[in-house]
Amino acid sequence: MNAAGKEILAGNTRAAARLMRDLDDEIPAAIRTLKHLYRHTGHAYILGVTGAPGSGKSTLVNRITKHLRKRGKSVGVVAIDPTSPYSGGAILGDRIRMQEHTLDEGVFIKSLATRGHLGGLSRSTIDIVNVMDAMGKDIIIIETVGVGQDEVEVVKVAHTNLVLVVPGLGDDIQAIKAGILEIADIFVINKSDRDGADKAKREIETMVSMTSFMEGEWKPPVLSAVAATDDGTVELLKAVDRHREYIFQEGNLSRYRREKARVELVEILKTRLIEKAVSDLDAHGLLDPLLADMANKRKDPYSISEKVVNHSFAFHFLNGGKKKPIKGKGSPR
Amino acid sequence: MNAAGKEILAGNTRAAARLMRDLDDEIPAAIRTLKHLYRHTGHAYILGVTGAPGSGKSTLVNRITKHLRKRGKSVGVVAIDPTSPYSGGAILGDRIRMQEHTLDEGVFIKSLATRGHLGGLSRSTIDIVNVMDAMGKDIIIIETVGVGQDEVEVVKVAHTNLVLVVPGLGDDIQAIKAGILEIADIFVINKSDRDGADKAKREIETMVSMTSFMEGEWKPPVLSAVAATDDGTVELLKAVDRHREYIFQEGNLSRYRREKARVELVEILKTRLIEKAVSDLDAHGLLDPLLADMANKRKDPYSISEKVVNHSFAFHFLNGGKKKPIKGKGSPR
Numbered sequence: 001m002n003a004a005g006k007e008i009l010a011g012n013t014r015a016a017a018r019l020m021r022d023l024d025d026e027i028p029a030a031i032r033t034l035k036h037l038y039r040h041t042g043h044a045y046i047l048g049v050t051g052a053p054g055s056g057k058s059t060l061v062n063r064i065t066k067h068l069r070k071r072g073k074s075v076g077v078v079a080i081d082p083t084s085p086y087s088g089g090a091i092l093g094d095r096i097r098m099q100e101h102t103l104d105e106g107v108f109i110k111s112l113a114t115r116g117h118l119g120g121l122s123r124s125t126i127d128i129v130n131v132m133d134a135m136g137k138d139i140i141i142i143e144t145v146g147v148g149q150d151e152v153e154v155v156k157v158a159h160t161n162l163v164l165v166v167p168g169l170g171d172d173i174q175a176i177k178a179g180i181l182e183i184a185d186i187f188v189i190n191k192s193d194r195d196g197a198d199k200a201k202r203e204i205e206t207m208v209s210m211t212s213f214m215e216g217e218w219k220p221p222v223l224s225a226v227a228a229t230d231d232g233t234v235e236l237l238k239a240v241d242r243h244r245e246y247i248f249q250e251g252n253l254s255r256y257r258r259e260k261a262r263v264e265l266v267e268i269l270k271t272r273l274i275e276k277a278v279s280d281l282d283a284h285g286l287l288d289p290l291l292a293d294m295a296n297k298r299k300d301p302y303s304i305s306e307k308v309v310n311h312s313f314a315f316h317f318l319n320g321g322k323k324k325p326i327k328g329k330g331s332p333r
Numbered sequence: 334m335n336a337a338g339k340e341i342l343a344g345n346t347r348a349a350a351r352l353m354r355d356l357d358d359e360i361p362a363a364i365r366t367l368k369h370l371y372r373h374t375g376h377a378y379i380l381g382v383t384g385a386p387g388s389g390k391s392t393l394v395n396r397i398t399k400h401l402r403k404r405g406k407s408v409g410v411v412a413i414d415p416t417s418p419y420s421g422g423a424i425l426g427d428r429i430r431m432q433e434h435t436l437d438e439g440v441f442i443k444s445l446a447t448r449g450h451l452g453g454l455s456r457s458t459i460d461i462v463n464v465m466d467a468m469g470k471d472i473i474i475i476e477t478v479g480v481g482q483d484e485v486e487v488v489k490v491a492h493t494n495l496v497l498v499v500p501g502l503g504d505d506i507q508a509i510k511a512g513i514l515e516i517a518d519i520f521v522i523n524k525s526d527r528d529g530a531d532k533a534k535r536e537i538e539t540m541v542s543m544t545s546f547m548e549g550e551w552k553p554p555v556l557s558a559v560a561a562t563d564d565g566t567v568e569l570l571k572a573v574d575r576h577r578e579y580i581f582q583e584g585n586l587s588r589y590r591r592e593k594a595r596v597e598l599v600e601i602l603k604t605r606l607i608e609k610a611v612s613d614l615d616a617h618g619l620l621d622p623l624l625a626d627m628a629n630k631r632k633d634p635y636s637i638s639e640k641v642v643n644h645s646f647a648f649h650f651l652n653g654g655k656k657k658p659i660k661g662k663g664s665p666r
Binding site: 031034035038039040041042052054126254257258260261262264265266268269270272273274276277278290291292294295297298300301302303304305306308309312 | 364367368371372373374375385387459587590591593594595597598599601602603605606607609610611623624625627628630631633634635636637638639641642645
């Protein structure tokens with residue numbers, strides 16, 4: 001373990017912030033540190049908080065953070081913020097959010113902006129969660145709008161996922177509710193003092209009741225809250241505790257850990273593969289001519305992708321150099 | 334060109350719907366058809382319509398479609414719907430949306446649900462846009478919430494991007510507005526009969542005015558509309574026509590075509606690479622042990638990804654088999 005890694009394991013906020021910045025800048029030494037830190041992860045409890053714009057996510061996350069601090073828990077917050085580097089929104093967001101907790105060493109808040117065109121938001125989120133975990137944060141909150149596919153996927157690394165719904169945000173919201181039913185462990189009707197709160201609660205309860213659950217499987221409760229006035233936060237945290245007991249049951253925990261590993265590997269590998277493919281194509285002087293051929297319809301992206309993919313991957317090295325017989329033929333497409 | 338491809342080029346809706354279904358099921362013959370169809374694409378005008386849940390996207394898209402049909406244009410609509418296959422939301426959505434235009438052969442509506450955990454929503458969108466383009470649709474509308482990174486990326490294939498904003502959706506909406514400024518060609522304040530519409534309009538105008546544009550560069554206008562009553566749709570379409578004139582200027586069109594090719598190649602290649610990597614790892618019997626090693630912290634996902642990536646890609650085959658000297662060293666990470 002290098003010096004930076006040791007400082008982070010000791011909980012040094014400044015060292016952790018520096019590592020996150022260096023990971024953003026893709027500095028090779030930072031990724032080496034992260035590799036070493038990984039074995040020290042797995043101790044934090046990860047909480048996902050997902051809700052559409054205007055659903056009061058940030059307010060709720062601040063409330064939850066305060067309650068957890070009162071319990072003596074250290075907290076890390078990763079806010080996935082769909083602003084671009086262009087606007088500098090994320091940095092500004094960091095500053096605004098930090099105000100309340102700025103003098104509290106037990107709270108670490110990091111906002112993530114949209115990354116470049118090759119993706120990477122999910123990988124960055126995973127990186128930051130792992131750094132906070134290695135730092136020794138007791139609870140890490142991932143705050144996301146949860147609409148994009150990557151955002152829905154990445155919160156699968158959470159032990160418990162809260163999904164926020166607000167009354168009267170229009171018809172489209174119904175579609176979102178349906179889409180994130182799969183990831184919701186606890187539903188929260190926020191701003192439940194508003195008109196339509198009972199209707200929204202009933203709708204989600206109906207949706208949950210129409211789902212078939214296995215014997216002993218967790219059934220998402222539907223809670224009400226007004227984050228702005230702290231109403232309902234305590235009950236919400238009790239529900240999180242109940243879900244924590246559920247997820248820590250023998251079979252559930254190993255299933256969660258495997259799923260977390262899968263999401264981590266897929267998201268990290270996905271970004272690295274496309275980065276390397278594009279940079280290699282460019283380094284070989286192939287990218288520009290290929291794009292020109294596509295623009296002129298002399299080549300199509302499907303055939304190009306097929307060729308690149310068919311000439312990739314040789315995995316026996318992962319197996320200590322021994323070649324193993326291939327069990328299947330892999331994806332046809 | 335095979336029989337299915339010929340039918341699609343002749344504008345046959347049934348054949349196109351069948352191909353889209355087969356692409357969903359990853360049937361190899363379907364992807365072969367798509368390869369052949371690609372050279373017949375590039376004739377449709379692609380319009381992106383992006384807005385948060387509750388912003389009235391679907392209503393506006395229906396209005397635009399009606400106006401375009403009156404002008405005698407054929408229309409394709411791809412709605413990126415964040416519901417999951419789990420809820421059947423997309424299929425239901427298709428049915429609801431189709432009602433109004435169901436007897437009109439000139440309109441083709443396709444809703445896309447979230448794909449599996451390896452991504453693929455962007456690739457599916459591109460596939461469907463290309464099929465509709467090859468069918469001869471004059472205008473293709475991509476409707477998206479535009480919050481996820483993939484969703485923001487994929488609308489870059491559009492010639493013109495409309496971004497919808499609704500007054501009074503809370504603070505979070507500001508972040509989204511900033512994030513999509515990069516892709517917006519035209520801003521639309523929808524539901525502009527609501528309180529706060531003037532404020533929202535001024536805010537966005539201020540944001541645009543704070544941006545520096547090059548001489549002759551397109552500056553996004555900020556329009557007002559009430560899609561529910563069709564107010565403002567005609568003016569909106571006039572602005573689209575003006576942007577069309579702009580984008581069809583010599584240098585702009587070639588830049589757009591190259592950018593479209595880049596997005597297509599990256600999105601298609603990205604999905605194929607991770608699919609192939611995971612299926613190959615699995616076929617070699619490596620995936621489960623790797624995930625178990627990660628769960629036990631004996632291996633980390635960064636080192637695994639690095640090994641996989643370093644043993645991938647050999648691009649000289651794309652160059653007719655000739656090996657070219659490598660210009661750069663590629664991405665360090």
